[in-house]
Each structure stands twice: as C-alpha cells, then as structure tokens.
Amino acid sequence: MAASSLLRSSPFFLPPQQPNPRTINTAPKSLQIKATISSDKPTETPPPIKHRRTADESIRQEAHRRNTSEYDNFSAKYVPFNADPACTESYSLDEIVYRSRSGGLLDVQHDMEALKAFDGNYWKSLFDSRVGKTTWPYGSGVWSKKEWVLPEIDSDDIVSAFEGNSNMFWAERFGKQHLGMNDLWVKHCGISHTGSFKDLGMTVLVSQVNRLRKMNRPVVGVGCASTGDTSAALSAYCASAGIPSIVFLPANKISISQLVQPIANGAFVLSLDTDFDGCMHLVREVTSELPIYLANSLNSLRIEGQKTAAIEILQQFDWEVPDWVIVPGGNLGNIYAFYKGFHMCKELGLVDRIPRLVCAQAANANPLYLYFKSGWLDFSPVKAKTTFASAIQIGDPVSIDRAVYALQNSNGIVEEATEEELMDAMAQADATGMFICPHTGVALTALVKLRNSGVIKATDRTVVVSTAHGLKFTQSKIDYHSKAIPEMACRLANPPVNVKADFESVMDVLKKYLLSKDSKH
Ligand SMILES: Cc1ncc(COP(=O)(O)O)c(C=O)c1O
Numbered sequence: 001m002a003a004s005s006l007l008r009s010s011p012f013f014l015p016p017q018q019p020n021p022r023t024i025n026t027a028p029k030s031l032q033i034k035a036t037i038s039s040d041k042p043t044e045t046p047p048p049i050k051h052r053r054t055a056d057e058s059i060r061q062e063a064h065r066r067n068t069s070e071y072d073n074f075s076a077k078y079v080p081f082n083a084d085p086a087c088t089e090s091y092s093l094d095e096i097v098y099r100s101r102s103g104g105l106l107d108v109q110h111d112m113e114a115l116k117a118f119d120g121n122y123w124k125s126l127f128d129s130r131v132g133k134t135t136w137p138y139g140s141g142v143w144s145k146k147e148w149v150l151p152e153i154d155s156d157d158i159v160s161a162f163e164g165n166s167n168m169f170w171a172e173r174f175g176k177q178h179l180g181m182n183d184l185w186v187k188h189c190g191i192s193h194t195g196s197f198k199d200l201g202m203t204v205l206v207s208q209v210n211r212l213r214k215m216n217r218p219v220v221g222v223g224c225a226s227t228g229d230t231s232a233a234l235s236a237y238c239a240s241a242g243i244p245s246i247v248f249l250p251a252n253k254i255s256i257s258q259l260v261q262p263i264a265n266g267a268f269v270l271s272l273d274t275d276f277d278g279c280m281h282l283v284r285e286v287t288s289e290l291p292i293y294l295a296n297s298l299n300s301l302r303i304e305g306q307k308t309a310a311i312e313i314l315q316q317f318d319w320e321v322p323d324w325v326i327v328p329g330g331n332l333g334n335i336y337a338f339y340k341g342f343h344m345c346k347e348l349g350l351v352d353r354i355p356r357l358v359c360a361q362a363a364n365a366n367p368l369y370l371y372f373k374s375g376w377l378d379f380s381p382v383k384a385k386t387t388f389a390s391a392i393q394i395g396d397p398v399s400i401d402r403a404v405y406a407l408q409n410s411n412g413i414v415e416e417a418t419e420e421e422l423m424d425a426m427a428q429a430d431a432t433g434m435f436i437c438p439h440t441g442v443a444l445t446a447l448v449k450l451r452n453s454g455v456i457k458a459t460d461r462t463v464v465v466s467t468a469h470g471l472k473f474t475q476s477k478i479d480y481h482s483k484a485i486p487e488m489a490c491r492l493a494n495p496p497v498n499v500k501a502d503f504e505s506v507m508d509v510l511k512k513y514l515l516s517k518d519s520k521h
C-alpha cells in the first residue's frame with residue numbers, strides 16, 4: 001500500500017478511474033474527524049465543521065496522523081552518475097557522501113519499477129490534485145512530487161517554505177514585438193521564498209539534514225560556496241529548522257541584496273578574497289575535514305528538488321511538452337535537473353517526449369559554451385571574468401559532466417551572451433512588464449540568437465527559465481539606466497527626468513513626452 005491510500009484519504013483528490021487492487025479500503029480521515037466531534041456532544045446537533053483539523057493540531061501534525069507509513073513502496077539511493085548499468089556501487093541517502101569511489105559525481109536513483117506500478121495518468125492526477133493547497137507538505141511545488149523526490153523521508157522532518165508552484169508568465173509583448181512569437185513563456189523560478197530557484201533544491205537538502213541530525217549523524221552545520229543565491233536559500237532554510245549555516249562568499253562579487261540575506265538569517269558568513277571557484281575549492285576541503293554538510297549542487301540531493309521545476313512546466317501546460325526550454329548555466333546543476341525532471345516524466349508515461357534544452361552562458365564565464373563549440377572535444381575550466389550576471393560568474397563548474405549528459409540526450413544547444421547583449425535583453429524584457437535578473441537576460445539573448453538564426457521557429461512553444469528575482473540585482477539596472485557602464489551604449493536606458501517643481505516646467509516636459517509617444521503611433 002502506498003500512494004493509492006494517500007489519495008483516498010486526501011480530501012482534495014478524486015481517485016483515478018481504474019481501482020487499484022492494492023488499496024486498503026479505509027474511511028476517509030475527514031469523516032473520522034467528524035465522527036469524533038459528534039460523539040463528544042451526542043445530544044446536540046454537531047456544529048458545522050469549519051476546518052478539517054481541530055484547533056490544537058498543526059498542519060505538520062495532521063500530515064503525521066494521515067500519512068504514517070504511506071510510502072514504504074518507494075525508495076531512492078545514491079549511485080555513481082552515468083555509471084555502467086552493471087555497476088553495483090550505491091549508498092543510502094542517509095550516508096554522508098558526495099562523490100563516488102572513483103571520485104565522480106553521484107546521482108539519486110529512484111526505484112523506477114516501484115514508481116511504474118502506477119501509470120502516467122495516475123501520477124498526473126496525483127500531482128494536479130496537490131497544487132496550491134496548504135496540506136503539509138504537498139502545498140510545496142517540490143513536495144507535491146514527494147514520491148519522486150525523497151520518498152522515504154517522514155513528512156515531519158521536512159523543512160519547507162511551500163516553495164515552487166512558480167508563475168509561468170506568458171511573454172506576450174516580448175514574444176510578439178521582438179521575436180514574432182506567440183507561444184513564449186517565462187518560468188519565474190525567482191518569484192520564490194528567497195528569490196531564486198535555489199529554494200527548490202535547498203528544501204530537499206535541508207530536510208535530509210534535519211533527518212540526519214535527528215538520527216544523530218555527525219552534522220553540526222551546513223556549508224556552501226556561493227555567488228549569492230545558494231547562500232541565501234541555505235541560510236533561510238537552515239534558520240527555519242534551527243540548523244547552523246556557514247557560507248563562503250567571494251568578497252565584493254555578489255549583490256548587496258544577496259549578501260544581506262544570509263546575514264539577516266543568522267548564517268556564519270565568510271567573505272573571502274577570491275572568486276566563486278576559489279570558494280568552492282575551499283568549502284570542499286573544509287567539509288571533508290569538519291562535520292559540515294556540503295550544500296552545493298555537487299550534492300545530488302539538490303538536483304532532486306530542482307528537477308520539479310521541469311515537472312511543473314509540463315503540468316502548467318496540461319502535460320503538453322514545450323519545444324524548447326532555455327536555462328542560464330553556471331555551476332551547471334540546474335540544466336541537468338531540468339533534463340532529469342523531463343526525462344522522468346517520459347519514462348513514467350506522463351509525456352511522450354522531452355523538450356530540446358538550451359544552456360545559456362555569459363561570454364565572460366563560458367567554459368561550457370567553448371566545450372560545445374569544440375564539438376565536445378576539449379573541456380578546460382576558464383578564469384571567469386566579471387559579469388553583470390554575477391551569479392553565473394563560474395569558470396570551473398562542478399556539474400560539467402551532468403550538463404554535457406543533459407544536452408547530448410536532449411539534442412541540446414549552448415549559447416552565450418556578451419555583457420551588452422544580456423543587459424539590453426534584460427532592459428527590453430523589463431520594458432514589456434517583466435523585472436528580470438541579468439541571468440534571465442543571458443537566457444533571453446540565447447533565445448534571440450536562436451530565433452534570428454531560424455533554429456527556434458516563430459511557432460515553437462518556448463520556455464525561458466528566469467532563475468532569480470530582478471530585485472536582487474537592482475544595481476545592474478541602476479547602472480544601465482543611468483548610462484554609467486563604460487563602453488556600453490545602454491541604448492534602452494530610461495533615466496528619470498529632473499524637473500523644477502513648478503507647473504510650467506512640469507507641463508513643458510509632459511507635452512514633449514506625450515508628443516513623442518503620439519508620433520510613434
Ligand atoms: C540566478 C542564477 N541563475 C543561474 C544560475 C546557474 O545555475 P547552475 O549553477 O545550476 O548552472 C545560478 C547559480 O549558479 C543563479 O544563482
């Protein structure tokens with residue numbers, strides 16, 4: 001008995017058409033609550049039930065009461081990434097391990113046979129039934145797919161901010177005016193608890209840490225290197241669970257809004273005189289010596305949460321598959337996470353194909369782009385140069401092998417964006433009502449290039465993944481709109497007009513403005 005009984009006991013779910021022989025026929029728990037209330041006052045008419053929980057029960061306790069031992073059929077373990085099928089090396093998710101015996105990456109492997117006991121329609125109905133609810137933990141876009149993420153964790157151990165379920169924005173004006181496209185979408189993963197897609201992976205990682213600590217495993221704190229977003233997510237989720245977090249940041253290379261997040265959330269913040277790759281190197285050394293759990297996407301638990309954004313995209317299109325998904329890439333965990341999410345949906349019968357993936361890099365930090373251009377022949381890390389897309393200023397990505405696998409298996413493409421291209425794309429998108437981050441500007445530039453070269457067709461359904469909230473990167477927008485960037489035309493700058501505070505002056509500038517608008521009609 002597994003997810004089927006969960007469905008029956010859920011007050012929000014109509015079971016799929018075919019009855020499952022493994023279902024245990026228990027009365028819905030909501031009815032049991034009703035019975036308890038009415039038996040307390042047998043002589044009176046029971047008051048109408050306002051809520052499905054009693055006043056002294058939290059949603060976490062409710063989940064515990066409903067769901068104990070619901071998931072014993074599904075399981076997952078660590079295996080070496082892309083290993084030979086004959087390889088028997090594996091590790092429990094309760095072990096603290098980041099690398100395979102040969103030093104390669106790990107992957108979380110699910111028991112696909114157990115998941116396949118339920119057909120694609122079953123999973124679609126189950127996931128759809130959970131969207132946007134407050135039922136713990138399924139109200140989260142990540143944990144609504146719990147069986148595919150961390151099937152064995154007790155809901156009690158989960159640390160969640162009900163992340164995910166992010167907006168898919170129909171980029172109507174940007175698509176039509178700039179690209180002649182009707183079916184262009186921006187998946188706003190940055191409209192999230194800490195303002196970036198990192199929340200999706202961090203809820204999974206910190207939940208597992210919470211479980212490990214309850215099991216008395218040696219984890220005193222959790223650490224990461226960061227260009228700003230990983231550290232923000234780590235510190236918020238750790239603070240929520242009361243777990244110490246330690247973040248390694250490259251001094252003066254992240255935005256003020258990003259820096260203030262771990263500070264405010266009580267993390268131990270190390271500001272280091274190096275770049276992200278230097279911080280990453282140090283945190284890997286430190287976490288191999290001290291009981292600090294590594295939270296970067298080298299840790300494959302992160303991918304399990306991030307892959308749910310791909311499932312969500314399919315769900316938001318009513319399980320129709322877009323033609324293209326464009327993702328900005330830095331440390332390169334996320335492009336693989338998207339691949340993994342799409343691939344699982346295909347393997348488990350929810351869809352019949354996967355989209356083509358595009359990874360977009362800043363030209364100032366483009367090791368994957370150079371590798372792709374060499375025909376996947378010659379990979380060398382680069383020294384990443386300063387870029388406005390500061391969160392992807394990474395020259396030696398830890399997930400390079402995962403990214404190559406994702407792109408090769410999705411007929412994928414890598415594109416790059418210069419500083420001027422990414423800033424113009426960001427300004428252009430903002431002028432159509434978005435407020436995107438520079439990394440999304442990188443992804444939009446890739447789209448513009450592929451559209452101009454005819455690779456992406458006008459009618460192709462295309463999703464651009466927006467990875468962080470624009471409000472984290474306001475300085476870049478201020479620099480652009482005040483034309484304060486050396487050697488950049490900032491051709492879409494829209495600086496404020498200083499006007500004397502009198503009626504005549506205000507009327508004067510307004511008339512000129514309205515005339516200029518009128519002549520453009
Ligand atoms: C805002 C933003 N966009 C894109 C990325 C790239 O993601 P990944 O490192 O998984 O390639 C990152 C982090 O690296 C990021 O913080």
Ligand SMILES: N[C@@H](CCOP(=O)(O)O)C(=O)O
Binds near residue numbers: 228229231297
């Ligand atoms: N952009 C990231 C860089 C680290 O990536 P990770 O996914 O490996 O943690 C950040 O925000 O720190």
